[in-house]
Amino acid sequence: MLSLDPAWPALALSLKVATWATLLNAVLGVAAGYALARARFPGRELCDALLTLPLVLPPTVLGYYLLVLVGRQGPLGAWLKDSFGVSLIFTWQGAVLAATVVAFPLVLKSARAAFESVEPQFEQAARVLGLGEWGVFFRVTLPLAWRGILAGLLLTFARALGEFGATLMVAGSIPGRTQTLSVAVYEAVQAGQDATANLLVAITSVTCVAVLLTVGRLAPGRVAPKAV
Amino acid sequence: MQFEVDISKTVGDSRRRFTLAVRFATRGPRTIVYGPSGAGKSMLLQVLAGLKRPDRGQLRFGDETLFDAARGIEVPARARRFGYVFQDYALFPQLSVRQNIAFGLSDGLRNPTAHVDHKAVNRWLAAFELDGVAAQKPHELSGGQRQRTALARALVNAPRALLLDEPFAALDPELRARMRHEMERLLDEVNIPMVMITHDPEDLRWFGADAIHLRDGALETPPPRPSVVVTPFERARG
Numbered sequence: 001m002l003s004l005d006p007a008w009p010a011l012a013l014s015l016k017v018a019t020w021a022t023l024l025n026a027v028l029g030v031a032a033g034y035a036l037a038r039a040r041f042p043g044r045e046l047c048d049a050l051l052t053l054p055l056v057l058p059p060t061v062l063g064y065y066l067l068v069l070v071g072r073q074g075p076l077g078a079w080l081k082d083s084f085g086v087s088l089i090f091t092w093q094g095a096v097l098a099a100t101v102v103a104f105p106l107v108l109k110s111a112r113a114a115f116e117s118v119e120p121q122f123e124q125a126a127r128v129l130g131l132g133e134w135g136v137f138f139r140v141t142l143p144l145a146w147r148g149i150l151a152g153l154l155l156t157f158a159r160a161l162g163e164f165g166a167t168l169m170v171a172g173s174i175p176g177r178t179q180t181l182s183v184a185v186y187e188a189v190q191a192g193q194d195a196t197a198n199l200l201v202a203i204t205s206v207t208c209v210a211v212l213l214t215v216g217r218l219a220p221g222r223v224a225p226k227a228v
Numbered sequence: 229m230q231f232e233v234d235i236s237k238t239v240g241d242s243r244r245r246f247t248l249a250v251r252f253a254t255r256g257p258r259t260i261v262y263g264p265s266g267a268g269k270s271m272l273l274q275v276l277a278g279l280k281r282p283d284r285g286q287l288r289f290g291d292e293t294l295f296d297a298a299r300g301i302e303v304p305a306r307a308r309r310f311g312y313v314f315q316d317y318a319l320f321p322q323l324s325v326r327q328n329i330a331f332g333l334s335d336g337l338r339n340p341t342a343h344v345d346h347k348a349v350n351r352w353l354a355a356f357e358l359d360g361v362a363a364q365k366p367h368e369l370s371g372g373q374r375q376r377t378a379l380a381r382a383l384v385n386a387p388r389a390l391l392l393d394e395p396f397a398a399l400d401p402e403l404r405a406r407m408r409h410e411m412e413r414l415l416d417e418v419n420i421p422m423v424m425i426t427h428d429p430e431d432l433r434w435f436g437a438d439a440i441h442l443r444d445g446a447l448e449t450p451p452p453r454p455s456v457v458v459t460p461f462e463r464a465r466g
Contacts, residue, residue: 129332
């Protein structure tokens with residue numbers, strides 16, 4: 001007997017969490033990538049290393065950091081509670097926070113590389129033609145870097161979709177509320193519900209392969225056209 | 229309108245450093261900055277355009293101060309209203325010829341649409357015989373078409389001066405001669421001051437009424453005339 005009950009809410013939640021994490025990183029990761037690519041300041045590489053940390057830290061360690069930060073006793077958590085009456089622990093928003101932080105380096109790295117591949121001469125040409133810095137960014141830099149950035153955002157989506165460790169630490173595993181796809185897989189295997197586990201695993205795998213194929217189509221070739 | 233330049237700028241680190249220190253005023257409407265590569269020509273042109281900030285000194289155009297380190301004046305590149313043609317043209321690769329030419333007409337956050345219809349754009353498309361390729365992207369153009377697109381883009385806003393960075397270097401020799409002719413005609417027509425940098429003695433012969441010789445970041449006394457051969461034909465052309 002197939003017991004699919006936990007599968008669909010978990011998939012819906014995972015998609016929601018991954019979408020939010022991707023949107024947040026589209027702003028935060030792209031901004032940070034641009035800053036690291038263009039700004040000259042001491043400690044730039046250290047900054048890059050610290051921001052890349054989520055890529056190499058065990059997700060459980062990262063989850064623990066986040067718990068310390070946004071838990072009831074944490075500096076950010078206490079402030080959120082006092083100011084807005086909001087607590088992120090054991091909520092789907094907490095899962096978004098975890099997924100965003102875990103996937104952040106993927107956007108950061110691709111955005112930085114994409115921005116660095118834009119020849120500064122195009123930006124200079126825009127400046128002498130009368131554009132301010134916002135105009136230069138939105139009319140020249142971003143259009144020339146978008147392929148690399150989009151590839152990074154798709155990777156972020158895939159990574160966020162599969163997030164497990166940090167999500168479990170911060171959001172827990174409340175079926176229908178904070179139980180994401182990958183957490184549901186774990187629960188299903190623990191409970192011996194092989195059919196559910198198989199379905200969940202198949203959904204996750206297909207989604208991730210589709211994302212990687214899309215990234216593969218975007219990444220090679222002309223990421224940023226050269227000057228002609 | 230003339231440029232009065234008295235600036236210095238040092239770049240590089242302790243291992244390799246380069247200093248550009250020049251003081252001159254342009255005389256006529258056409259000025260050639262001539263020198264070998266690495267002499268600081270491009271840096272000088274970028275300083276004139278406001279793309280590089282000198283360490284000290286001042287820069288004036290006509291009676292306007294564009295830069296004065298002591299008084300803290302720096303007119304940003306976008307407000308100087310100079311046309312600038314980059315050595316490899318720096319045409320925006322994602323935009324069509326028409327969009328490239330229209331680029332400077334608005335300083336907003338959106339690029340001109342593919343069908344942008346504007347008097348000045350149409351005028352330059354026609355003047356440079358680019359009508360037929362208006363919808364094409366820069367990589368689909370010939371070298372001469374690219375150069376004319378870059379010129380049209382620089383001229384569409386009626387700039388106060390034209391700054392040219394080795395405008396003929398990217399062309400093959402045959403085309404180069406033709407484009408010099410076209411440039412000559414164009415300069416007569418638009419009638420604004422022009423500063424051209426080049427390492428090609430041919431450019432010097434052609435346009436070099438007032439030449440500034442640059443070497444290792446400093447002005448050089450021009451070599452004695454014999455190195456610049458002026459044929460009777462060209463003398464007659466004036």
